[in-house]
Every structure is written in structure tokens, then in C-alpha cells.
Amino acid sequence: MTEPLSILALNHYLLLSAVLFVIGFIGFLTRRNLIIMFLCTELMFQAAAIAMIAFGAYHGNVQGQVFLIFILTVAAAEAALALALVVMLFRRRPSLDAEKWSELKG
Amino acid sequence: MLNTLAANFDLARLSLAPETTAIEIGAWAGWIPLFPLLAAMACGWMALRSGRPAARWPALLCIAGLALAFLVSVSLAITVGHGNAQVTIFEWIRFERLRADFAFFVDPLTSIMLLVVTGIGTLVAIYASEYMRGDQGYARFFAFVSLFIVAMTTLVLADNLILMYLGWEGVGLCSYLLIGFYYEKPAAVAAAKKAFIVNRIGDLGFALGICLAYLQFGSVEFAAIFEQVEALRTSGAEIPTAIEAIPFLLMLGAFGKSAQLPLYVWLPDAMEGPTPVSALIHAATMVTAGVYLIARALPLFLISEYALPTVAWVGCLTAIFSATIGMAQYDIKRIFAYSTVSQLGYMFMGLGVLSSVGATFHLFTHAFFKAALFLGCGAVMHGFAGQLDLRRLSGLSRVHGWQVVTGSMLVACLALAGFPLTSGFFSKDMILAEAFVTDGPGYRAIGWIGLFTAGLTAYYTFRVFFRVFLGPVHYAPGEEQHGGHGDHFHPHAPGPAINVVLIVLGLGAIFAGWAAVGGGHHGWFGSMIHHSTAAYEAPAGAAHGGFFSNPHQWMMLASSVVGLLGIGAAAYLHLYNRAAAERLRRSILPVARLAENKWCVDEGYDLLIRRPLRFIGHVCYALGDTLIINGLVALGGAVPRLIGAAVRPMQSGRLQGYGLGMAGGLATIIIIVWVML
Numbered sequence: 001m002t003e004p005l006s007i008l009a010l011n012h013y014l015l016l017s018a019v020l021f022v023i024g025f026i027g028f029l030t031r032r033n034l035i036i037m038f039l040c041t042e043l044m045f046q047a048a049a050i051a052m053i054a055f056g057a058y059h060g061n062v063q064g065q066v067f068l069i070f071i072l073t074v075a076a077a078e079a080a081l082a083l084a085l086v087v088m089l090f091r092r093r094p095s096l097d098a099e100k101w102s103e104l105k106g
Numbered sequence: 107m108l109n110t111l112a113a114n115f116d117l118a119r120l121s122l123a124p125e126t127t128a129i130e131i132g133a134w135a136g137w138i139p140l141f142p143l144l145a146a147m148a149c150g151w152m153a154l155r156s157g158r159p160a161a162r163w164p165a166l167l168c169i170a171g172l173a174l175a176f177l178v179s180v181s182l183a184i185t186v187g188h189g190n191a192q193v194t195i196f197e198w199i200r201f202e203r204l205r206a207d208f209a210f211f212v213d214p215l216t217s218i219m220l221l222v223v224t225g226i227g228t229l230v231a232i233y234a235s236e237y238m239r240g241d242q243g244y245a246r247f248f249a250f251v252s253l254f255i256v257a258m259t260t261l262v263l264a265d266n267l268i269l270m271y272l273g274w275e276g277v278g279l280c281s282y283l284l285i286g287f288y289y290e291k292p293a294a295v296a297a298a299k300k301a302f303i304v305n306r307i308g309d310l311g312f313a314l315g316i317c318l319a320y321l322q323f324g325s326v327e328f329a330a331i332f333e334q335v336e337a338l339r340t341s342g343a344e345i346p347t348a349i350e351a352i353p354f355l356l357m358l359g360a361f362g363k364s365a366q367l368p369l370y371v372w373l374p375d376a377m378e379g380p381t382p383v384s385a386l387i388h389a390a391t392m393v394t395a396g397v398y399l400i401a402r403a404l405p406l407f408l409i410s411e412y413a414l415p416t417v418a419w420v421g422c423l424t425a426i427f428s429a430t431i432g433m434a435q436y437d438i439k440r441i442f443a444y445s446t447v448s449q450l451g452y453m454f455m456g457l458g459v460l461s462s463v464g465a466t467f468h469l470f471t472h473a474f475f476k477a478a479l480f481l482g483c484g485a486v487m488h489g490f491a492g493q494l495d496l497r498r499l500s501g502l503s504r505v506h507g508w509q510v511v512t513g514s515m516l517v518a519c520l521a522l523a524g525f526p527l528t529s530g531f532f533s534k535d536m537i538l539a540e541a542f543v544t545d546g547p548g549y550r551a552i553g554w555i556g557l558f559t560a561g562l563t564a565y566y567t568f569r570v571f572f573r574v575f576l577g578p579v580h581y582a583p584g585e586e587q588h589g590g591h592g593d594h595f596h597p598h599a600p601g602p603a604i605n606v607v608l609i610v611l612g613l614g615a616i617f618a619g620w621a622a623v624g625g626g627h628h629g630w631f632g633s634m635i636h637h638s639t640a641a642y643e644a645p646a647g648a649a650h651g652g653f654f655s656n657p658h659q660w661m662m663l664a665s666s667v668v669g670l671l672g673i674g675a676a677a678y679l680h681l682y683n684r685a686a687a688e689r690l691r692r693s694i695l696p697v698a699r700l701a702e703n704k705w706c707v708d709e710g711y712d713l714l715i716r717r718p719l720r721f722i723g724h725v726c727y728a729l730g731d732t733l734i735i736n737g738l739v740a741l742g743g744a745v746p747r748l749i750g751a752a753v754r755p756m757q758s759g760r761l762q763g764y765g766l767g768m769a770g771g772l773a774t775i776i777i778i779v780w781v782m783l
Contacts, residue, residue: 028762098760
């Protein structure tokens with residue numbers, strides 16, 4: 001186990017995480033393409049994961065890394081599912097525009 | 107612990123001990139409702155099984171069941187004699203102090219009622235085996251008739267008010283089922299409903315009377331109640347109002363069942379049922395249940411000084427009121443229905459003036475002659491395709507095959523008119539004479555009204571007889587013609603079963619009166635009643651001496667004269683000079699119209715009771731149902747709908763929108779937490 005992170009280094013990691021998250025969030029809100037939107041959510045996911053390892057390193061334990069492995073596993077499964085859904089949607093209506101799937105509006 | 111249990115057990119056995127001795131005599135009584143019950147179940151099974159008119163099995167089973175019940179009744183009447191017996195068939199209701207067993211009480215009054223019910227029942231079943239032949243509901247009919255006898259014998263035998271009420275409602279149910287027997291006919295269905303609903307009013311009174319009797323006496327058993335009533339009467343203490351109310355409530359039930367003012371309106375309509383039913387239920391037996399109730403509970407009615415005078419006056423007014431309606435009707439069955447109401451009025455009059463012998467004796471003789479009259483009407487109806495209008499029937503005595511009907515109708519009419527030495531003569535005189543002897547509010551007036559009504563009775567009875575059976579021969583068939591006859595209508599004369607029954611009833615109509623003539627006070631019949639719980643007589647006034655000062659003697663003369671006057675008037679107007687009757691009617695047309703229209707009582711009830719009730723119903727429906735209840739329910743639905751309408755625009759269907767909303771929500775929560783901390 002290496003030396004625990006200093007508070008300054010932690011801040012840098014958290015800044016990286018926040019930037020990644022915001023990029024993902026803005027991407028999710030501004031883009032219409034379903035695949036891009038999905039990738040943006042993945043970006044937010046990774047931002048959260050970075051924050052978690054950073055805290056793990058700061059506190060000097062491995063729980064953050066354990067969680068990272070979990071998150072990566074779940075994210076892989078979820079990515080497969082989400083992409084399958086996108087394929088299904090594309091088969092029904094040959095477009096990836098999210099605007100076209102708004103039939104559930106009130 | 108074991109010791110106390112054993113002691114309790116012994117105690118229980120001891121308390122049962124007195125009953126076991128009575129079972130020796132009364133054990134027979136249990137068979138009386140059982141035989142008809144078996145017949146009812148067998149007939150009911152046949153009715154359910156086969157839709158088509160079955161063979162004669164239902165009739166045979168019914169006749170066998172009723173005849174066996176009659177034989178048991180005869181043997182019971184002989185063994186019980188002037189004594190009485192009590193038998194518990196099984197324990198029925200035991201609740202706190204309430205003890206209502208399925209138990210029978212037999213005394214001479216019960217015996218006489220049983221003989222009438224099962225005897226007339228058997229005769230009517232024999233008659234109906236021919237009358238109802240070919241009817242779709244042959245088995246159903248006999249199932250209902252047997253069931254009626256079960257209920258009626260239970261009513262008569264009951265040793266407590268609750269079991270009596272069971273029988274009371276049972277006969278009401280059978281009456282309803284049999285009035286509505288031809289359920290395809292709207293009039294029959296309406297009449298059945300009317301009978302049931304009008305009886306409900308009376309039965310409510312009866313039920314309340316039972317409740318009050320239980321609350322006041324702590325028991326519903328006749329023996330226990332009578333004991334307390336006697337104690338109360340002899341103690342001379344002031345009688346609580348709650349107890350004085352009991353006879354009035356019971357009276358209401360009796361007036362409903364026995365078709366007295368103001369609840370008589372169902373009985374004339376009940377003639378929609380098959381004629382044997384009219385004879386059995388709506389003339390001879392069921393409608394006398396009210397009279398029986400008062401006779402059975404007579405000690406209870408003596409407790410209030412106003413109870414019996416009320417009974418007497420209601421009976422008296424009913425007698426004259428319905429007699430006037432009967433005078434103006436054209437449907438012969440309806441005339442006899444009004445006559446039944448009128449004669450029941452006489453019975454109540456008899457009870458009211460404390461002539462329980464007269465009342466029950468009139469019940470007894472009335473059963474014979476009124477059954478004969480109705481069954482005679484039924485024979486006419488059967489032979490002339492449902493024709494009952496006395497203007498369209500004439501001279502039947504000279505049509506081939508109608509002599510037996512004519513003969514039995516003649517003697518039954520004579521009995522109803524109170525012709526000297528026929529059965530109705532003795533029983534009616536007994537009641538009227540007692541009205542002149544007994545002291546009571548306006549009892550003399552009751553006597554005079556009763557005497558006048560006897561004249562009216564003689565008139566309307568012989569109006570039917572002279573119109574239908576004498577005079578020139580002409581007749582028109584009714585509406586129930588079985589197709590294919592065309593213009594050539596041939597009435598078909600009654601067969602042997604109908605004729606035999608009419609002969610037996612005709613003989614009864616003449617000779618039943620002699621049951622109360624002979625040794626002792628009012629002969630055999632009188633001695634029977636004097637040994638029953640109805641054995642109460644008014645303290646005889648000083649009036650029993652000399653011819654004209656003794657009503658029992660001059661009443662015979664007076665009523666004979668009145669009866670003969672009525673018959674004479676009928677003979678002049680409806681036999682020798684029918685044109686005069688028409689002229690007479692036209693000269694008093696408004697009155698005649700009103701009487702033909704039954705004094706517009708039905709219309710009056712419609713206006714005074716049904717319309718207001720329906721109006722209240724409509725108001726309740728509009729205010730309570732539509733406005734309040736429906737409003738509340740609608741409000742319950744409107745609230746979520748409004749919330750939905752407010753929230754719905756948020757569901758834009760855009761993923762980005764949802765994302766923004768989520769982020770906004772999250773941000774808000776974070777800010778709130780931030781500020782709070």
C-alpha cells in the first residue's frame with residue numbers, strides 16, 4: 001500500500017471527477033443521438049468511479065477499489081443491455097433521434 | 107366440580123319430567139304437519155324434475171298426505187277431548203330467557219281448527235285433482251297446497267308466539283305463491299305482490315307484539331303468558347301501558363291476515379289465484395288465522411278494556427262495508443271474496459262481543475259453505491272457459507250436468523244468507539244475540555248493524571244465485587277458450603271428483619250448524635270451546651228471560667225475517683224482473699258506480715299512501731342518492747383527475763427534459779440540505 005493521498009491531491013482528483021461528470025451531463029442534455037446520450041451517461045458513471053477511488057486512496061483503504069470493480073462489472077452488463085435496446089429501437093424506427101420516442105408524454 | 111355437574115344434570119332432567127306425561131297424549135300431533143310435509147317435498151321434487159304435466163301422482167300424494175293428517179287430527183281430537191296436551195318436537199330457540207321450542211299445544215280449540223284445516227284441505231285437494239288437470243304447474247300446485255297445510259297446521263298447533271309466527275309467515279308465503287300461480291298473467295303477479303305487501307303491514311304489528319310480549323312477560327309461550335295475565339288481572343293492580351299495547355299490536359296482524367279494515371284490500375285481488383286456492387286459503391282456512399290468533403290469545407285481549415271493543419267495531423264496520431261492495435260487483439268470485447271479508451268481520455264482531463263460541467263456530471260453518479261457494483264458482487269457471495260475469499251467465503240449473511253444482515250452490519247460498527236451520531243461521535245468530543246481551547261501548551249498535559248486514563248478505567248472495575243458476579238459459583264463454591271451438595261453445599260439465607266434493611261440502615253447509623245445538627251450552631261445539639283457552643264469556647245480563655227480552659230467542663226470528671227479506675228482494679230484482687234491477691241501478695247511478703268501483707278505496711290508498719310514498723322516494727333519490735351519495739363518489743373520482751391534469755404536462759416524453767428535471771430536483775435537495783446544515 002502506497003502513501004495515502006494528501007488533501008491537495010484529493011482535490012485534484014475530485015476536480016477531474018466533477019469535470020467529467022459535468023461534461024457527461026451537458027452531453028446528455030444537449031445531444032439527441034441515443035448512442036451519444038448513452039455514452040455520456042457512461043462518462044458520468046466513470047466520474048463517480050474516479051471520485052470513489054480518490055476517496056479510497058485518501059482514507060488509505062481498498063473499499064473504493066472494490067466498489068470500482070463492482071461498478072465496472074455492472075456497467076458492462078448495463079451497457080450490453082442498453083445497446084441491445086438501442087438496436088431494438090433502431091429496428092423499429094430507423095433513426096437514433098431520441099425526440100422520435102416521445103409517445104409516453106402526458 | 108364433578109358433583110355440581112351431576113347436580114345440574116339431574117336438575118335438567120327433573121325440569122323435563124312434567125312434559126313427558128303429556129307426550130303420551132300429544133305425541134300424535136307431530137304427525138299432522140309431517141304427512142303434508144312429505145307430500146310437499148315429493149310434489150316439489152316432481153315439479154322440479156319434469157316440466158310437462160305429470161301423471162296424477164302429485165294429486166294422489168297430496169290427497170294422501172292431507173287425508174292422513176285429517177285422520178290424525180280426528181284421532182287427536184278424540185283422545186284429547188276436553189283436556190289439553192303439550193308436546194315438544196324439538197328444541198328450537200334457546201337464547202337467554204327466550205325459550206321458543208318447536209312445541210305443540212293441543213286443546214279443543216286447536217282440535218277444531220285442525221279438523222277444519224285438514225278436512226277442507228283434503229276435500230279441496232280432491233277437487234283440484236280434477237280442476238287443475240292439464241295445467242302446466244300440476245305438481246307445483248300440489249306442492250304449494252301441501253306446504254300450505256304444513257304451515258297452517260304449525261300455526262294452529264304452535265304453543266308459543268314465535269312458532270305461530272313461523273306458521274303465520276309460512277301461510278303468507280304459500281298464499282303469495284298460489285295467488286301468483288299463473289305467473290305469466292300480470293294481474294296475478296300484481297295481486298300476489300299486493301297480498302304480500304299489505305300483509306307485511308299487519309305482520310309488522312304482530313312481530314312487534316311478540317317482542318313486546320317477550321319484554322313484558324319474559325316468555326313467548328302461551329301458557330306462561332296466560333298465567334301472568336291471569337295473575338295480573340286478579341291482582342287488581344294497574345296494568346302497565348306497555349302490556350295494554352300488546353293486544354293492539356297482535357290485532358294489527360290479525361286484521362292484515364284476516365282482511366279487515368283497513369287492510370282488507372288484498373283479499374278481493376287474491377282471487378287471481380286458482381279457484382281451489384281461493385276456496386281453501388282465501389275463504390276457509392288461512393284468512394281465519396287472524397280470528398284464531400285472537401281466540402287463542404283471548405286472555406291477553408281481556409287485559410285492555412279497549413282491545414275487544416276495537417275488534418268488535420272493526421269487524422262490524424268491515425262486515426257492512428264489504429257487504430255494500432259485494433252487492434255491486436259483477437264478478438261472482440269477487441262477490442264471494444267481499445262476502446268472505448264481510449263474514450270474517452262477523453267473526454271479529456263475535457270475538458269482540460266476547461262470544462268466542464259464536465266466532466269460532468261461525469269460522470267452522472263458514473269454512474263449509476264458503477268453500478262450497480268458491481268451489482261451485484270454480485266449477486262454473488272451469489266449465490265456461492273462465493266466465494265469471496253474472497250478466498253473461500243465466501239459467502245454469504237447466505243446462506245438462508250442472509244439477510249437482512246448482513244444488514250445492516243453493517244450500518251454500520242459503521247457509522250464507524242465514525236461512526233458518528242452515529249452518530250459517532245458527533252461527534250468525536249466536537254472534538248477533540251476544541252483541542245485544544254483552545255490555546260494551548255501542549254493542550247494541552253493532553248488533554243492529556250486524557243484523558242489517560245479514561239482510562245485505564242475503565241479497566247479494568241470492569243475486570248471484572238467481573242470476574247465474576235460474577232464469578232463462580243463456581251463457582257466453584269466457585276468454586280462456588282453448589282455441590278451435592269457434593262459435594259452437596259447449597260448456598263441459600264437472601266430473602265426479604268435483605261433484606263429490608261439492609256434495610260433501612253442501613251437506614256440511616246444511617248440517618254443520620247442528621254441532622252447536624243440543625245439550626249443554628251451545629251443544630258439542632260450545633262444550634269444546636268452553637274447555638279451551640278461549641273459554642271466556644261475558645257476564646250474562648239480566649236479559650235471559652221471556653221471548654222478546656231474550657236475544658237468543660228473538661234473534662232467530664229477527665234474522666230469519668231479515669234474511670228472507672234480502673232473498674225476496676234478490677228474487678224480485680234478479681229473477682222475476684231483471685229490468686227493474688237495471689232501472690233501479692240507473693236511478694241511483696252515482697252511488698252504484700261508486701260501489702261498483704269498490705268505493706274507490708284502492709284509488710284512495712293510491713292517492714293517500716302510495717303517491718306520497720313514491721314522492722318521498724323520488725325526493726330521497728334526488729337529494730340523497732343523486733346529490734349526496736353520487737356527489738361524494740364523483741368527488742372521490744374528481745380529485746385524482748384534477749391532480750393528474752395538473753401534473754400531466756411534466757410528462758413531456760423528452761429524455762433530456764426528464765434528465766433536467768432529475769438534476770433540478772437533486773440540486774434543490776442538495777441546496778436545502780446545504781442551507782439546513
